[in-house]
Each structure stands twice: as C-alpha cells, then as structure tokens.
Amino acid sequence: LKKLYPMRTVYLNGEYVLEKDAKVSIFDRAFLFADAVYEVTTVLKGKLVDFDNHMKRLKRSMKELHFEPTLNEKNILKFHRELIKLNNLEEGVIYLQVSRGVAERDFAFPKETELTVSAFTQKKDLVENKSAQKGISVITIEDLRWKRCDIKTIQLLYPSMAKSEALRQGADDAWMTQNNYVMEGSSNNAWIIRGKTIYTRQTDNLILSGVTRAAILSVAEELGYKVIFKQFTTQEAESADEAFVTSATTFVTAVVKINNHRIKDGKPGVFTQELRKAYIKQALKTLK
Ligand code: PDD
Numbered sequence: 001l002k003k004l005y006p007m008r009t010v011y012l013n014g015e016y017v018l019e020k021d022a023k024v025s026i027f028d029r030a031f032l033f034a035d036a037v038y039e040v041t042t043v044l045k046g047k048l049v050d051f052d053n054h055m056k057r058l059k060r061s062m063k064e065l066h067f068e069p070t071l072n073e074k075n076i077l078k079f080h081r082e083l084i085k086l087n088n089l090e091e092g093v094i095y096l097q098v099s100r101g102v103a104e105r106d107f108a109f110p111k112e113t114e115l116t117v118s119a120f121t122q123k124k125d126l127v128e129n130k131s132a133q134k135g136i137s138v139i140t141i142e143d144l145r146w147k148r149c150d151i152k153t154i155q156l157l158y159p160s161m162a163k164s165e166a167l168r169q170g171a172d173d174a175w176m177t178q179n180n181y182v183m184e185g186s187s188n189n190a191w192i193i194r195g196k197t198i199y200t201r202q203t204d205n206l207i208l209s210g211v212t213r214a215a216i217l218s219v220a221e222e223l224g225y226k227v228i229f230k231q232f233t234t235q236e237a238e239s240a241d242e243a244f245v246t247s248a249t250t251f252v253t254a255v256v257k258i259n260n261h262r263i264k265d266g267k268p269g270v271f272t273q274e275l276r277k278a279y280i281k282q283a284l285k286t287l288k
Contacts, residue, residue, distance in 0.1 A: 009086040010120040011079045016086060019120065028116055030099035033107075034155040036116075037061035038097045041080065042126065042248045046090050047287035048080055049248070053211045058098065061151045067100055070115060077288070083121050092123040093249060097154060126251065127280060135256030135268045136172035136245070140234045141165060143176035143183045143206075150205050159186040173245070175258070178206070181231040188247035189213040190255075192232055192240035193271050199236075202229040212246040212279070215286075219278045225271070234259070242269030244276075251283070252276035 012022045029035035039058050042049035055073050062069065080094050101113030145158045162174035163186040175190050176183045182190050183201065189210040191200045198220055203209040220227050237243060238261035244254050252275045254268030263269070 008121055009083065010118065011083055012118045013114075013116060016079075016082065022118065024099075024116060024118070025102045027102045027104065028099055029101060029103060029110075029113070030097065030116065030154060032105055034153060035065070035109075036097055036099035036154045037065065037067075037152050038095065038154050039152065040248045041094050041096070042251075042283065043084060043089050043092050043094060043121070044126070044284060045287065046084055048077075048084075048094070049283045050211050050215060050286045051077060051080070051288045052286075053214065054096075054248075057152060057209070057211060058096070061153070062098065064148070064151045065100070065153075066109060067098065068112065068115060071098065071117070079119060083119060087121045087123075089121045089123060091126055092121060093126075095120055095122065124249065126249065129250075129253075131172065132250070132253045132276065133268075135254035135263075135266075137170075137257035138173045138175045138185065138245075138255050139166050139169055139171045139259055140177050140182065140237075141174045143178045145176070147205055149184075149207050150203070150209060152208060156187075162186045171257070175234075175237070177234055180233050180235075182234060182237055183207050183231075185245045185247075188245035188250055188253075190237075191216075191244050191246065192237050193242040193244075193269065194236070194240050196226060198225050198227045198271075199230055199232050200227065201231040210246055212248055212251065215282060216246050216252065216275060216279055219275060219282050223274065223278060225275075238263075242272045244269075244272045246279075252279050 008019045010019045010022050039054045041054045096119045099116040101116050103110035103113050141162050166174040174186050184207040238258045254272045256266045
C-alpha cells in the first residue's frame with residue numbers, strides 16, 4: 001500500500017485496529033465474488049454529512065442482495081464517530097464496507113454467514129478543492145456495467161477501467177453512456193444545464209441514486225431552478241451551457257470539457273458555482 005496516510009486505525013468486525021493488523025479471510029465473499037456493499041460518507045468539521053441517508057441506502061443495498069439484516073445503525077454511527085476521533089479526521093471521508101461474510105466458495109448465497117464489516121478514514125480537501133476550482137474534463141465511454149447499478153456494490157472494475165481510460169486520454173473522469181445517453185460518471189452523478197434548466201437522468205436500476213444528488217435537488221428547488229429528470233445525449237452534454245458531477249467526494253464539481261468540446265468558456269459555470277456553495281452550506285446543516 002502506497003503510504004498516502006500515516007498508519008490509521010481502522011474498524012473491523014467490532015474492533016479498532018491498526019491498518020496493518022486488519023486481516024480478512026481469503027474466503028470472504030467480498031474477495032471471491034465482490035459480494036459486498038459500501039458507503040462513502042463525507043466528513044466536514046470532524047462530523048458526518050447526511051449520515052441518515054447513507055444508512056438508508058446501505059439498508060436498501062443489503063436488502064436487494066438478501067443480506068442478513070443484522071446491522072445496527074446506532075452502532076455504525078458510533079464506530080464512524082470513533083474512527084473520526086481516533087484518526088483526528090477533520091475533513092475527508094469514511095469508507096464503510098459490508099460483505100456477506102466468509103463461506104466456502106459456492107455461487108449460491110450461503111446460509112447465515114456473519115457479515116464482515118470494515119471501515120476506514122481518508123483525509124481529503126473537499127471544500128477547498130483544486131479540481132472544483134478549475135473544473136474537470138470528462139470523456140464519454142460505453143457503459144458496460146451490469147444492470148443493477150442502483151445497488152452500491154463493490155463490483156467496481158468497469159468504472160475503474162473507465163476512469164483509467166479517461167486518465168490515459170488526458171481527461172479527469174469518464175461519463176458512461178448507453179445508446180448515446182449519458183448514464184452517470186465513474187463514481188458520481190452527471191448533470192447538465194441548458195438555458196435555465198437543469199437536467200439529470202431519472203433514477204432506476206441503471207444508475208446509483210446519489211445521496212448528494214438528492215440533496216442538490218432540494219438545494220436547486222430552494223434556489224428556484226427548474227430540474228428536469230430526463231436522460232440527455234452525449235451531444236446535448238457537449239453543447240450544454242454548464243455541466244457538473246455530484247458525489248460525496250466531489251460535492252458539486254464543474255465539468256468544463258466533454259470529449260473535445262469545451263463547455264462555454266471552459267470555466268466553472270455561474271449556476272454550478274452557486275449550487276456548490278449552496279450545497280456546502282446545506283451539508284453543514286446535516287452534520288452528525
Ligand atoms: N461514489 N454514481 C456512482 C456510480 C457512484 O459510485 C457514486 C458515489 C455516485 C454518487 O453518490 P453519492 O452522492 O451518494 O456519493 C453516483 C462514491 C463516492 C465512491 O465510490 O467513492
């Protein structure tokens with residue numbers, strides 16, 4: 001592991017251990033089948049942003065995969081807070097993973113496994129962020145993922161390939177498309193603005209319903225913007241007035257180039273900047 005962080009204390013199955021001591025079985029279904037779900041929760045001012053909505057989505061993901069519903073939300077909140085404290089985290093994220101657990105390798109779901117629950121912190125500059133200040137460039141790439149992207153599983157190889165291809169082409173990220181319609185970013189939701197209207201794709205089984213996306217919808221409404229839930233094409237995105245992505249790690253980050261098309265003057269748009277500001281303000285109200 002590249003030493004990005006000083007030795008952290010991480011959480012594994014009820015215990016706080018140094019990251020070097022956190023060990024999971026090679027028979028864990030996360031390792032063998034990517035049979036695990038996750039959440040990434042923002043930390044600002046040493047507190048959790050939108051925690052309740054992350055828990056709601058986690059429960060849904062687990063239910064869709066028929067995991068034993070044995071997780072206790074209060075306990076999850078407790079160890080999230082404890083990790084923040086133990087690692088002196090002011091700003092960044094907590095990654096939480098819940099795996100179906102350890103069982104002999106078999107495609108069928110095993111009966112009554114104990115969930116493997118792990119979590120760790122990552123320190124990041126989220127508010128004063130260089131990418132957000134400059135905006136990012138994206139390429140579009142065919143969406144070759146499975147058709148249950150509404151479940152937040154750790155099966156992330158294709159998004160990882162897509163992002164790596166974007167970097168190889170000198171861009172920052174990839175927007176994945178199906179039949180020329182933009183679905184979402186490799187790890188964020190995609191939005192465009194044309195005139196005074198904001199467009200974001202409707203949520204269904206093909207994209208993740210972002211916690212940040214939901215927050216932006218209420219922020220946009222408060223600011224009096226019109227939002228239309230409709231998928232848009234690559235060309236509509238390329239010729240948009242503004243474009244941006246949303247996620248727990250990017251908040252609202254302007255997209256200033258799509259493929260070889262500069263979005264307007266190539267700088268973060270006015271509405272996008274306003275939404276980012278309003279989102280951060282709103283996020284600070286949800287701290288837990
Ligand atoms: N990704 N779409 C995809 C495919 C994602 O992976 C994510 C989040 C989102 C945005 O969801 P939210 O607003 O709840 O963060 C949309 C996280 C940040 C990740 O994998 O690191």
